[in-house]
Structures are given as structure tokens and as C-alpha cells.
Amino acid sequence: MSYRAPIQDIRFNLRHLADLQGVLALPGFEELSEDLVDAVLDENARFVEQAIAPLNRSGDTAPATWSDGKVTTSPGFKEAFEAFAQGGWQGLQHDVEWGGQGLPKLVGAPASENINAANLAFSLCPLLTDGVIEALTAVGSKAQQSLFIPPMLEGRWTGTMNLTEPQAGSDLAQVATKAVPRGEGVYGLFGQKIFITYGEHDMAENIVHLVLARTPDAPKGVKGISLFIVPKFLVDADGSLGERNDVVCASLEHKLGIHGSPTAVLMYGSNGGEGATGYLVGEENRGLEYMFIMMNAARYAVGVQGVALSERALQQATAYANERVQGQALEGSAGPVTIAHHPDVQRMLLTMRGLTEGARALAYVAAAACDKSRRHPDPAEQERNKALYEYLVPVVKGFSTEASVEVASLGVQVHGGMGFIEETGAAQYYRDARILPIYEGTTAIQANDFVGRKILRNGGQVARHLAAEMRATVSELQAAASASTDHSDGLALIGRRLDAAVTAYEQATEFALKNSQASLPAVFLGSVPYLMLAGVVHAGWQLARAALVCSQPSVQQQAPEFCRQKLATSVFYAAHILPRAQACAQGITEGVVANRYAATTIGI
Amino acid sequence: MSYRAPIQDIRFNLRHLADLQGVLALPGFEELSEDLVDAVLDENARFVEQAIAPLNRSGDTAPATWSDGKVTTSPGFKEAFEAFAQGGWQGLQHDVEWGGQGLPKLVGAPASENINAANLAFSLCPLLTDGVIEALTAVGSKAQQSLFIPPMLEGRWTGTMNLTEPQAGSDLAQVATKAVPRGEGVYGLFGQKIFITYGEHDMAENIVHLVLARTPDAPKGVKGISLFIVPKFLVDADGSLGERNDVVCASLEHKLGIHGSPTAVLMYGSNGGEGATGYLVGEENRGLEYMFIMMNAARYAVGVQGVALSERALQQATAYANERVQGQALEGSAGPVTIAHHPDVQRMLLTMRGLTEGARALAYVAAAACDKSRRHPDPAEQERNKALYEYLVPVVKGFSTEASVEVASLGVQVHGGMGFIEETGAAQYYRDARILPIYEGTTAIQANDFVGRKILRNGGQVARHLAAEMRATVSELQAAASASTDHSDGLALIGRRLDAAVTAYEQATEFALKNSQASLPAVFLGSVPYLMLAGVVHAGWQLARAALVCSQPSVQQQAPEFCRQKLATSVFYAAHILPRAQACAQGITEGVVANRYAATTIGI
Known part of the structure; x- marks a missing residue:
């Protein structure tokens, strides 16, 4: 099926969660406006839906071929890439000095998400090219920059x-x-x-x-x-x-x-x-130091690929669930209903939506931090946002990509037997997603970076700061639950679960800090669970913030259906996904004993 | 890579967890002995390793082809099936009256596991044939039985x-x-x-x-x-x-x-x-009633396929982790080490092992219950085992197959980039596994059966009985931890986590019983999490029982390496996988509020 850019959710995230206004107020972005951002994203949506998405399945069934050292890409890819370059999409986030558009990462991220959702395999070419441009911009000589960057921005190279x-x-x-x-x-x-x-x-x-x-x-x-x-x-x-x-x-x-x-x-x-x-x-x-410039950008970009793949799988599963008639409703009138009426299909779709929208919100918040780290007039704010962005890169990469495997797998399951048939398309997402937790640094590599550089090296300072911010959201949720007439139970549930998840996050952090000297393997045995815990909690925090926004009458009046959906997603995520944080923490904090036993299994 | 039947673990499970002695003492099995069972399983291992396993990858790359209504199977399949039939493997569990061997399900299950692990695609043919034989044995006329069953047992049909x-x-x-x-x-x-x-x-x-x-x-x-x-x-x-x-x-x-x-x-x-x-x-x-005879057997068999697929993926990942040299150890001497030394690789392998061995133990315990339900001389024991087996069928099917998807996915991840390359073989398990939670009734169908027929219909009686038995194991663990010198911390950890998981199991059960009248959709929104919770807890219980056995000095002396591995697996499972039970319970018990919000999302 075809892909529709999730424009409404993207805009909601930019405005209400990722501080688009604050980013547009940064030095260098003075000429941008929310209207302009809207126009760019609309054009982006139109382009990827029409020119890129239709090649997704055909690229899967007719892969690139090799002959005598030459590679012929899938039918249509060459023309699509030409259109991509002519549309100026390669230069979206790059310096105007070399011919780029100089837009914030906060605008580049959703545009990149849409391109990747439309066609993951196609989008890897611009993704890698982005990385090369970014590396040369940072460390290339002027001569190298002027020779190599403009042709890449033009899509000729x-x-x-x-x-x-x-x-x-x-x-x-x-x-x-x-x-x-x-x-x-x-x-x-x-x-x-x-x-x-x-x-x-x-x-x-x-x-x-x-x-x-x-x-x-x-x-x-x-x-x-x-x-x-x-x-x-x-x-x-x-x-x-x-x-x-x-x-x-x-x-x-x-x-x-x-x-x-x-x-x-x-x-x-x-x-x-x-x-x-x-x-x-x-x-x-x-070289390694330079390559890391490129790798950090690429890791973030692969995290966005995770969001993109999830969104695509979600759209297909949602459409199928609302179309496929089978079985009776548990309650209400007799007669066949669409499978979207069955509670477990709702569970699967809401799990997929929660992971997708939570990961999206987190990725955009990270993008805003990146923009502020580069351009904020206050050096302290620059520094704070730099630390936040660097902390979030492995989380975005690790969590979004692991989530995409789960989402794509659920997408197959929603289709039942049809999901296992290649022509349906759901299986392709399941296969495509599997590379995301591997390339640009496996999840374990992200977790090493997270625990080693982003937690231990700063003594857990960033994590403690985030915990305090999340607790403030818990307080807001409690206050809003008391004040709300319609959503008291939902907001209270989210607050309760977020509170417990933050406690789990603190427990895992304290465990890592406390045991990093005495037993580093005990800490690293739980490093991926810790990274996943962080992803689950931070994505849940963003969905909680979204629920607070969507419970405001003024926002509800403008977009009642959207608010209803977002509240349902946020409540479901709090009930069914946030508790994973505690499950992770329980494993992590048993690390010393578990590691002593685990170490005995090496070599069998 | 080739497959080796996990004979040592199979025997351990049969003897120490699934009461092989008790099954062999049942009327009709008098002529069987443990030695004979050993001989059957040894021959089974030899056969599948040599004749079936080598066709696994070739069957993947050269699928069956269709031409003008005729189907040609993958090269070697026809000859392998002939050898399979000649070995008498089709008749293993079937009535001697028609030419079968009349062995217990407890012996048939591991044999079937090995055949499926060797080659899942091949084994589906005998698996379905088994179901037809079982259905005709139960409800066919004498004429139908004598006409159709013997040729199927001989492998001619x-x-x-x-x-x-x-x-x-x-x-x-x-x-x-x-x-x-x-x-x-x-x-x-x-x-x-x-x-x-x-x-x-x-x-x-x-x-x-x-x-x-x-x-x-x-x-x-x-x-x-x-x-x-x-x-x-x-x-x-x-x-x-x-x-x-x-x-x-x-x-x-x-x-x-x-x-x-x-x-x-x-x-x-x-x-x-x-x-x-x-x-x-x-x-x-x-017809539906008759088909259910076949389906229950087939559902159990597909659960065993989950164990089999997991074992195969685990073997390949373990071999790779112990062969692939990359990176330095976190502690100890410098220099490259095999990746099995890295904590996160240990985490992945132990997760895979815990799910595989836990699911295996549970499947065998269910098989023993099936045998006793058919042949136990005491009608009350027959009845009790029948209720237990029927309760366990959806758990074995749902949990083992969902676990196999996770295990196969981790198997890819252990291989890093190589895992994404088809020639490596790990990707095939990831693709093959995905059908298991779908066919013979999706996980949602299993969960409906579990909650509706196996919990609500008997007022939670079977579940409460199991909870009491699991608590008894918790007490044994606490006592053993106090008495043990070497494994006090490990056994205490397992006891602590099992206790908490049983509480979660009870909470989920009480929620289902309490809300089944007022809000059935709220119960069924959590039916798959409830089924997964049951699987996690029951498999963890079996691994806890295994740890108790393996902490006995007499058993350790006989198989020190096996006991060390089993203890490590059980401790790891208790630390990292049992807590999922609590995460599931937290989602399930928020069902009333979550369902109210979820219901608003239908049709979008």
C-alpha cells in the first residue's frame, strides 16, 4: 500500500514537544517561519508519496544487480534520485555556503523520516551522502569542501x-x-x-x-x-x-x-x-575522531529510520485492520466486524503506535537540542543542549531501531496468515527493519557509548537532571488529573506509571554508578537493558507531555480526533509499555550475581 | 552450520522435570525402559543430524516449485522423507494397532523437536500427517482407519x-x-x-x-x-x-x-x-469438534516447533560467538577475544538459552501430563492431568512460538552485520520463526482459548492450583539457598524473582476473574500479555526446578559442566526474564481504563 506522511503528528510534535518556536528564534534561522516550515514539509510529503514510496516494493523484488564491477540499481531509482536532487532535498540541512538550504535539524529530521518511510533502501544513498557532507564540512580543507561538497548537494555525486x-x-x-x-x-x-x-x-x-x-x-x-x-x-x-x-x-x-x-x-x-x-x-x-562526526550524524539518522520504518509498518497494519472483516465483536450487535474491533488487534496497533509516536517525539526533541547546541546565544544553554543531544543519540539510535523490529513484527501479526505472504508487503518491513539495530553501531555499541560516555563519564549528571524534569511532568499530570473532568483516570494512570518508570531509571543509573569500579562487567551485562529502559522512559515522557497538551480544551477543540487518538496512545503506552522500565531495572540491578554466573558460560 | 540434537538437556528434562519414570510406569508402557527411550532418542538424533539437517538451507534457497498443478519439492526432500518413513518416525506416537510404535508423547515430543530443529520446512509434512492420523484414530470409522492410517504410518501417503x-x-x-x-x-x-x-x-x-x-x-x-x-x-x-x-x-x-x-x-x-x-x-x-482433536495436537506440535527453531538459532549463535574474535575483554589481559567474552553477547546468548530451555521444559511437562491424562490408573489423576494439559496447550503454543521470534532475532544480532547476510543462515531462522505465532491459531486465538476456556470457565481453579505449586518451589529455593555454600546467592535470586512473578500471575488471574462480567473487552485487551505472563512464569518455574536439581552435589558430580550452565541460565532467566511477568501484570490490571481509551481508536 502507499505511504502517507503523518503530517499532523509531525506538526504536533514540532510545535508542542520539540519547541519549534525556540529553534526558529535561534541566530541564523531568523528568516524562517512556522509557515515556511509547514510549506517545506508539505512539499516533502507530496514528493516522497509520489516519487519515492511507489518504488519501495519494486526495489525489494528487483534488487540492484552486479555485472563485471558495474552495479545497476532497481528500476526507477536513478530517476527518483534525480528528482530528489532537483528538489533540493539533499541540501536541506547543509550550509548555504556550499549550496545547501541551511534548515534546522528539527526540520531535516521529519523530512528525512518521510523519505525513509517512503523507501528505506532508496534513502540510504542520501543518508550516507549526508554523512560525508557533514564530515567534510567539519574537517575537510577549503579546497576539499569546494571540490566535493557542491556536486554532492546537487545530487551529481x-x-x-x-x-x-x-x-x-x-x-x-x-x-x-x-x-x-x-x-x-x-x-x-x-x-x-x-x-x-x-x-x-x-x-x-x-x-x-x-x-x-x-x-x-x-x-x-x-x-x-x-x-x-x-x-x-x-x-x-x-x-x-x-x-x-x-x-x-x-x-x-x-x-x-x-x-x-x-x-x-x-x-x-x-x-x-x-x-x-x-x-x-x-x-x-x-581518522577515527573525524569519522565519529559522521557517525554521530549517521547514528541519529538511523534512529530516525527506525521511526520511519515503524510508521510505514503501522500505516499498513492499521489500514488492513480497518478493512479486513472477520469474526464477531465481543460486545454489541452480532455480525461480522473489521478486525480493528478485536481487543488484541487494538493492543497490537496501540503498541505499534505508542512505540512509533514515542520514538518520533524523542527523536525530534533530540534534533531541537542539536540545533540549540550549535546556535543558542547563551553558551550555558549551548553546553546543556550539547550534553542532552549527545546523551540522546545512542538512545534514539538504540531504542527506535529495536522498537522498529518489534513494530514490524507486530505488523506481520496483525495481518495473520496474509502477513507471511510476501506480496502483502508487511514481511518486507520485518526484513528491512532487522538491519537497523545492527548498522552504524549495533545496539550493544550504542549501549557501551551510553553507559560509558553518557552516564559514567559525567557521574550521572545528565541522567539525574532528566529524572528531575520527568518528575516535574509527573506533578503536572497529577495536577491535571485532579482538574480534568473527562480524562482524570487516563492522566492519573500516565502519572502513576511514569513515576514508577522514573524510579526504575534512577535505580538503574545508581546501580551503574555504584558498580562501575568494582564490577564493570556486571554493569555492562545490563547495558542494553539500561539503554532500552532509557528509551522506554524518555519516549513515555514525551507521550505524557503530549497527553497533557491534548487534554487541554483549547487544543481539543482544534483537533478533537487527533487529541482522542493521542490520549489513547499515551494511556496505552503508560499501561503496557512503561512497565518494561521496571522489568529492565530489576534485571540490571541483579547484575552482580547474574554476572558471576554468566561469566561461567563463556566458551561453550 | 550443522545441527546437533541437545541430547543432554533433553534427558535432563525428561528425568528430572517431566517425570519420565512416572510416565513409563503407566499402563501400556510397561515394556518401555529408560534405556529404550535413550536408544530411541540417540537414533533419532543420528538420523536427523545426518539426513534432515543438511537440507535446511538448500530447502530455503531452492523452494518447492509449481508447474501445471504439479509440485516438485526441494532437492533431497523426497529421499529424506522416504528415509524418515522407513525409520518408523511417522508412527512414533501412534497406535500399534495400525502399525505405530505406541510410544508416550513424552518421547514423541523430543523426537519431534529434533526433526523440526533439523529442518522446520521439511517437518511440516509429518506434523500435518500426525494430525490427520490422530483425528482419524479418534473419530474415523474402522473402515476409514484401516484404509487410510497404515499407508500414512508407512510414509506412502x-x-x-x-x-x-x-x-x-x-x-x-x-x-x-x-x-x-x-x-x-x-x-x-x-x-x-x-x-x-x-x-x-x-x-x-x-x-x-x-x-x-x-x-x-x-x-x-x-x-x-x-x-x-x-x-x-x-x-x-x-x-x-x-x-x-x-x-x-x-x-x-x-x-x-x-x-x-x-x-x-x-x-x-x-x-x-x-x-x-x-x-x-x-x-x-x-466437523469443528473433530477438527479440534487434530488442532490441539497440532497446536502442541507447533509449540514444540518454537522450541526447535529456538534451539537451532541458539546453536548457530553460540558457535559464532565462540569462534568470532573481535575486541578486547572488559577485564583481564589485553588482546583480542572471542565475542562470547563481551557482556552483551553473554546477555543475548543467555536470553536465548533461557527462553529455549524454559520453553522446552514446559513443553515436556505438558507432554507428560497428556500421557497421564490418557493412561493414569487413577481417574482423579487422569482428570487433573487432563485439565493441566489443556491449560498448557495454548501456553506452550503461544509462549514458545513468540519466544522463538525473539530468539531468532537475537541470533541475527549476535552475528552483527553477518547476521543480515543470507548465506550466514541466521536470517533464515528469523524468517522461518515468524510463521509460528500465526499458523494453527494466532497468539491471539491461543490467548482467547487460554483466558476463556482455561481460566474463566473453571473459575481460575487450575491457575490457583499452579500458583500454590509454584509457591512450594519458592519455599524449596529459600531452603536450598540457606543450605547451599556455593549457590546461595543464585538460588536466593531465583526464589525472590519467582515469588514476585507468581504474585504477578495471581494479580492477572484475579483481574480476569473479577472483570469478566463487567468488562470482557478490558480482560481481552490484556489476554495476550496474560498468556505471555503465564508462559514466562511457568517456564521460569521449570528452570527454577532445574536449578534446584543442579545445585545438588550428587547431580553436580555427575555432570559438573551441565550443572554450571543450567544454573547460569536459570539465574539469568530469573534476573532478566521473570520480571517481564510483573510488566505484563501491570498492563493487564490497568485494563479497564486502558480499554476505555483503546475503544475510541477503532476505525482510524
Whole structure:
């Protein structure tokens, strides 16, 4: 089925939860208005619904093909990418200096969500290109920026990230690709990279590979990695294309999902010459640091992919449940009803909606923090928002993507037997979603980052601050429940459950802080549950804030149906999903004993 | 990778948890011994490892094909099925009267688990045939039994269940296939059936379709459905094959998983004649009742498939984790280690093991109850075990299959990026598992059965009895913790968590009983969480019982490594999985408010 951008929920989130007004008031965004943002998002919706979404299923059934080093993408992808570039969508969040639109991340995030929901496999090409632009903007030389960024913004060239090698998956210390200096910042690269998304394709004239490699005298481990630009075609000083570089696509992977996205094995310097020509970015041995700029942006973007995939699966399941007639209602008049009337179908749809809308709200709140961290006039506010954004990136990435697997799986289940038939489409989301908790750092990697850098390193300060803010929302909920005539029970329920979930969050945080010295493995045995706990609580907090807004008579009058839905989603989430926080905390806080036993199982 | 039957865990479960001795003492099983059971299971392991497991991946990549009504199964399947039949495996649990081995379900269950773990898609053929044999044994005429059962036991013929029609999925009241009487118990059938597993194939000489259809004057709804035998080839009185019946395979489905299993659309009576020849089973209009005999056996069997799929995914993930070297250990000496050393990989593997081994123990305990319900000399014990088995069937089906989806998903995650590559094999389990919570009654259908028939109908009596038994185990754990020197902390943890989980189980039960009159939808909004709660608690109870056994010095001396593993699994399950029971209960008990809000979302 076709995709409809969830414009109403997006706008609600931007305005009421993610402080769009505050972001638009930041220096540099003076010329923007809410109306302009609306217009951009409307156009975005129109474009992705018409040009991108229809290629989702066909990209799945007709994947990109490889022949003699050349890759032909799925039918229609090349034309869609051209339209994407002409619409200016690649430049949405990038600097006007190089031809971008310079819009806030808070506007870029929903636009990106829609593109990804329309077609996850297609959207990976712009997603990776975004990362390359972001990295070069931050650490490239002026010459590199002016040579490589504008063609990427125009969609004539695309970009890739080359980290993984067969022997080194998540462990970048093992990167072995060699970079032999030829002088003047030029190097010859030799090695093999795997899992390179859109590493070869026919949608653009050139491909800008950002490659991690080691120079001959580099120190071992992650401190000896440098970053190089390796274009598919060499580029003359005037930007015109020169000869083909010695980087070859040896094969494409046969994957579980995202079939429309070609995943390449790339060979660098395999032609027996002086290697693939690469240009050093920044300084030698600082490659990992630079790559992290790109990776943080990409991790956030993959979190948004999780929201997007969830939304798509939710839309299809909701439509099916309201169309498929089967069985009798438990109560009321006899006769067949749509399956949306059955309580368990409601449970599944509300679980899907709660996870989707909660993850969306959290992602947008994070985007606003990113914008403020860059542009807020008050340095203290910049600092506070920077800490918040960095804290939220692994949560958004880890929680939204794990949630998307659950949502897509429920989407299959809502369809019953039809869900298992490929033509229905629900199975594709289940397959596509499965990559999201893996690439750009597995959930475990996100959890390591979360516990190590975002909790322990600052002594739990950010977490304690958030707990206090969430408690304030609990108080608001209690007050609103007392004052409300229509929604007293619902608001009270949300307040009660959020309160308990915040307690769980505090318990997990205190456990991590207390045991980080004595038993780090005991802490890390619960690091993913802790990350999931944080996601569950923070998403639930945003849904609680949404419920407060939607219980206001003035808001209800404007959008009664929307408010009814949001309240139902928020109440359901509080009842059925927030309690997972306590379940996680109970596991985490048994970490010392559980770890002692778990350690005995290694090697079997 | 290849499959190894988990013989040690199977034996442990049979002896220490599922009362093998008690089952072997039942009337009719006098000639069996533990040694004989061991020999059967050893031979079963050898057979499935060598003959069935190697076809798992090839069946996935080379599915059955359809051409002009004929179906050719995946390479090797026909020969494997012949070997299966010659080994006598089809007759394992069936009556000696017709040529079966007459073994207890408690022996049949692990044998069936191994066959399914070796190759889920292959095993569906014997699984459905089992159901047909069981149904005809129970309700077929002597003539039907002697004509149709022996060839199925010999593997010359196979069987299918034909329930689903396009307009009627789970709702059998909508079945519309017509059966026009021709006299003397013979009918002409007209209609279309979908999702018919092994509805057409080339592995046997004939196929015995059991078909639900309506006679011309039948009442509406489920009380007007009759059951018919419709053989692919008509059968003469001496059992020789006659002409081809008018049942045609119109197409095969293109599915997410179990590619090796042909899923057929069957047309009955489409050749313009007097319909497909069918023979009435039992009496008219009692078809649903008869089909339930088959369905209960099939539901239990699908629950065992969940265990099997989980075991297979677990074995592959464990092997990979102990082979793949990546990253440094958190503590101890520097240098690369296998990923099994990383705490989060331990968490994933222990979650997989806990769910797999807990579900296995529960399934075997249910099998023993089934055997005792049929053969126990004391009628009161028969009755008690019958109630227990009937209570456990939806739990085994619902919990084991939902767990298998989680286990298979974790199995992909353990492999990181490699898990998303089809050649690795982990992705196949993720795809295959997804059908298990759907076919033979979705999880929601199991939950309806559980809450409606197994809780409310007996006033919660079975549940209260189980709660009391579980509390007794809690007391044993507390006593054992006080007495133990080595495992005091682990046993105490298990006791503490089991106690809390039993409380949650009681809360959910009381909520269902209390609200079944006033607000049935509020109860059914939480019916699947309640079923999952029951599964989590009962599986955890079995793992707690296993921990008690494994903490005994006499048992430890005999199998120290096994005991260490089982204790670690049980402790981990208690810490990280049992708390889900409380999370479920919290959602369930908010049902009244949550349902009031949920009901407002229908139709959007």
C-alpha cells in the first residue's frame, strides 16, 4: 500500500514537544517561519508519496544487480534520485555556503523520516551522502569542501562511509587497509572494505568514498587510523571527472532486507598499480575522531529510520485492520466486524503506535537540542543542549531501531496468515527493519557509548537532571488529573506509571554508578537493558507531555480526533509499555550475581 | 552450520522435570525402559543430524516449485522423507494397532523437536500427517482407519488439514466450501482452500486431505461444518490407488520463510463435474469438534516447533560467538577475544538459552501430563492431568512460538552485520520463526482459548492450583539457598524473582476473574500479555526446578559442566526474564481504563 506522511503528528510534535518556536528564534534561522516550515514539509510529503514510496516494493523484488564491477540499481531509482536532487532535498540541512538550504535539524529530521518511510533502501544513498557532507564540512580543507561538497548537494555525486573490513567488524582497532604516501597529501590505498552501502551504483556520475586506512608508520589500534577521500573517478581542479580510480566493486551482498540498497565489497588498489588514489582529510591518525562526526550524524539518522520504518509498518497494519472483516465483536450487535474491533488487534496497533509516536517525539526533541547546541546565544544553554543531544543519540539510535523490529513484527501479526505472504508487503518491513539495530553501531555499541560516555563519564549528571524534569511532568499530570473532568483516570494512570518508570531509571543509573569500579562487567551485562529502559522512559515522557497538551480544551477543540487518538496512545503506552522500565531495572540491578554466573558460560 | 540434537538437556528434562519414570510406569508402557527411550532418542538424533539437517538451507534457497498443478519439492526432500518413513518416525506416537510404535508423547515430543530443529520446512509434512492420523484414530470409522492410517504410518501417503478459505481466516464460521451428498457417506466437494501446507507435493503416492465443508442444509456458523476425507487419488477397497480426484493445486504461495514447505491453494470440484469425492468423517455438522482433536495436537506440535527453531538459532549463535574474535575483554589481559567474552553477547546468548530451555521444559511437562491424562490408573489423576494439559496447550503454543521470534532475532544480532547476510543462515531462522505465532491459531486465538476456556470457565481453579505449586518451589529455593555454600546467592535470586512473578500471575488471574462480567473487552485487551505472563512464569518455574536439581552435589558430580550452565541460565532467566511477568501484570490490571481509551481508536 502507499505511504502517507503523518503530517499532523509531525506538526504536533514540532510545535508542542520539540519547541519549534525556540529553534526558529535561534541566530541564523531568523528568516524562517512556522509557515515556511509547514510549506517545506508539505512539499516533502507530496514528493516522497509520489516519487519515492511507489518504488519501495519494486526495489525489494528487483534488487540492484552486479555485472563485471558495474552495479545497476532497481528500476526507477536513478530517476527518483534525480528528482530528489532537483528538489533540493539533499541540501536541506547543509550550509548555504556550499549550496545547501541551511534548515534546522528539527526540520531535516521529519523530512528525512518521510523519505525513509517512503523507501528505506532508496534513502540510504542520501543518508550516507549526508554523512560525508557533514564530515567534510567539519574537517575537510577549503579546497576539499569546494571540490566535493557542491556536486554532492546537487545530487551529481554521492558519498559512502568505508569502515568495516572482514576481520574487523565493530572493532575498528583491527582496520588494516594501507595508505602509502605519495606526497602532498596524496596516498595510494590498498585493502578490502565490506558492507559498503551504495558503494557502487549508477545513480550518480561519481562516488566520494570516505575511507579509514593506516599509513605505514601509524601506531597500532584506533589511534593509528587516518581518513581519506577516495573518489570513484579522479577529479580535476575544476571539478571535471578524470580517470577511473583503482577502487573496484567485487560483489554485492545477498541480504535479508533493504534489497534495493546495493551493499558492496570494495577492493582498493587491486589492479597491481600504486593503489587507489586517496586524499588525506585533516591530519594523519585522527581518522577515527573525524569519522565519529559522521557517525554521530549517521547514528541519529538511523534512529530516525527506525521511526520511519515503524510508521510505514503501522500505516499498513492499521489500514488492513480497518478493512479486513472477520469474526464477531465481543460486545454489541452480532455480525461480522473489521478486525480493528478485536481487543488484541487494538493492543497490537496501540503498541505499534505508542512505540512509533514515542520514538518520533524523542527523536525530534533530540534534533531541537542539536540545533540549540550549535546556535543558542547563551553558551550555558549551548553546553546543556550539547550534553542532552549527545546523551540522546545512542538512545534514539538504540531504542527506535529495536522498537522498529518489534513494530514490524507486530505488523506481520496483525495481518495473520496474509502477513507471511510476501506480496502483502508487511514481511518486507520485518526484513528491512532487522538491519537497523545492527548498522552504524549495533545496539550493544550504542549501549557501551551510553553507559560509558553518557552516564559514567559525567557521574550521572545528565541522567539525574532528566529524572528531575520527568518528575516535574509527573506533578503536572497529577495536577491535571485532579482538574480534568473527562480524562482524570487516563492522566492519573500516565502519572502513576511514569513515576514508577522514573524510579526504575534512577535505580538503574545508581546501580551503574555504584558498580562501575568494582564490577564493570556486571554493569555492562545490563547495558542494553539500561539503554532500552532509557528509551522506554524518555519516549513515555514525551507521550505524557503530549497527553497533557491534548487534554487541554483549547487544543481539543482544534483537533478533537487527533487529541482522542493521542490520549489513547499515551494511556496505552503508560499501561503496557512503561512497565518494561521496571522489568529492565530489576534485571540490571541483579547484575552482580547474574554476572558471576554468566561469566561461567563463556566458551561453550 | 550443522545441527546437533541437545541430547543432554533433553534427558535432563525428561528425568528430572517431566517425570519420565512416572510416565513409563503407566499402563501400556510397561515394556518401555529408560534405556529404550535413550536408544530411541540417540537414533533419532543420528538420523536427523545426518539426513534432515543438511537440507535446511538448500530447502530455503531452492523452494518447492509449481508447474501445471504439479509440485516438485526441494532437492533431497523426497529421499529424506522416504528415509524418515522407513525409520518408523511417522508412527512414533501412534497406535500399534495400525502399525505405530505406541510410544508416550513424552518421547514423541523430543523426537519431534529434533526433526523440526533439523529442518522446520521439511517437518511440516509429518506434523500435518500426525494430525490427520490422530483425528482419524479418534473419530474415523474402522473402515476409514484401516484404509487410510497404515499407508500414512508407512510414509506412502501424507495428510493435510484444510480449514482456511480466503474470506475466512481464523473465523471458521465463514467456511463456505460446499459438500453435496451423493449417498452412502460420499459427497461432492466444491470450494477453495488456502494456506494448505504440503497440499500438493511429490514426496508420497497419495495425499489425504481432511476438509471442512458445509452440507446443503447445514446450520449457519461453526455448528454447520462437517469433516471430510478427500484423497488426492481415489482409493479402492483394497487400498490400491484409483483415479485422480477433482482437487487441484492452483498455485503455491511466495512466503517470508519455510520456503521448503509448499503452501498450496487447493480448488475442490473445479473441473465442472460432480465435485471432489469426499467421505464424511463421523457425523454431519460435528466437523469443528473433530477438527479440534487434530488442532490441539497440532497446536502442541507447533509449540514444540518454537522450541526447535529456538534451539537451532541458539546453536548457530553460540558457535559464532565462540569462534568470532573481535575486541578486547572488559577485564583481564589485553588482546583480542572471542565475542562470547563481551557482556552483551553473554546477555543475548543467555536470553536465548533461557527462553529455549524454559520453553522446552514446559513443553515436556505438558507432554507428560497428556500421557497421564490418557493412561493414569487413577481417574482423579487422569482428570487433573487432563485439565493441566489443556491449560498448557495454548501456553506452550503461544509462549514458545513468540519466544522463538525473539530468539531468532537475537541470533541475527549476535552475528552483527553477518547476521543480515543470507548465506550466514541466521536470517533464515528469523524468517522461518515468524510463521509460528500465526499458523494453527494466532497468539491471539491461543490467548482467547487460554483466558476463556482455561481460566474463566473453571473459575481460575487450575491457575490457583499452579500458583500454590509454584509457591512450594519458592519455599524449596529459600531452603536450598540457606543450605547451599556455593549457590546461595543464585538460588536466593531465583526464589525472590519467582515469588514476585507468581504474585504477578495471581494479580492477572484475579483481574480476569473479577472483570469478566463487567468488562470482557478490558480482560481481552490484556489476554495476550496474560498468556505471555503465564508462559514466562511457568517456564521460569521449570528452570527454577532445574536449578534446584543442579545445585545438588550428587547431580553436580555427575555432570559438573551441565550443572554450571543450567544454573547460569536459570539465574539469568530469573534476573532478566521473570520480571517481564510483573510488566505484563501491570498492563493487564490497568485494563479497564486502558480499554476505555483503546475503544475510541477503532476505525482510524
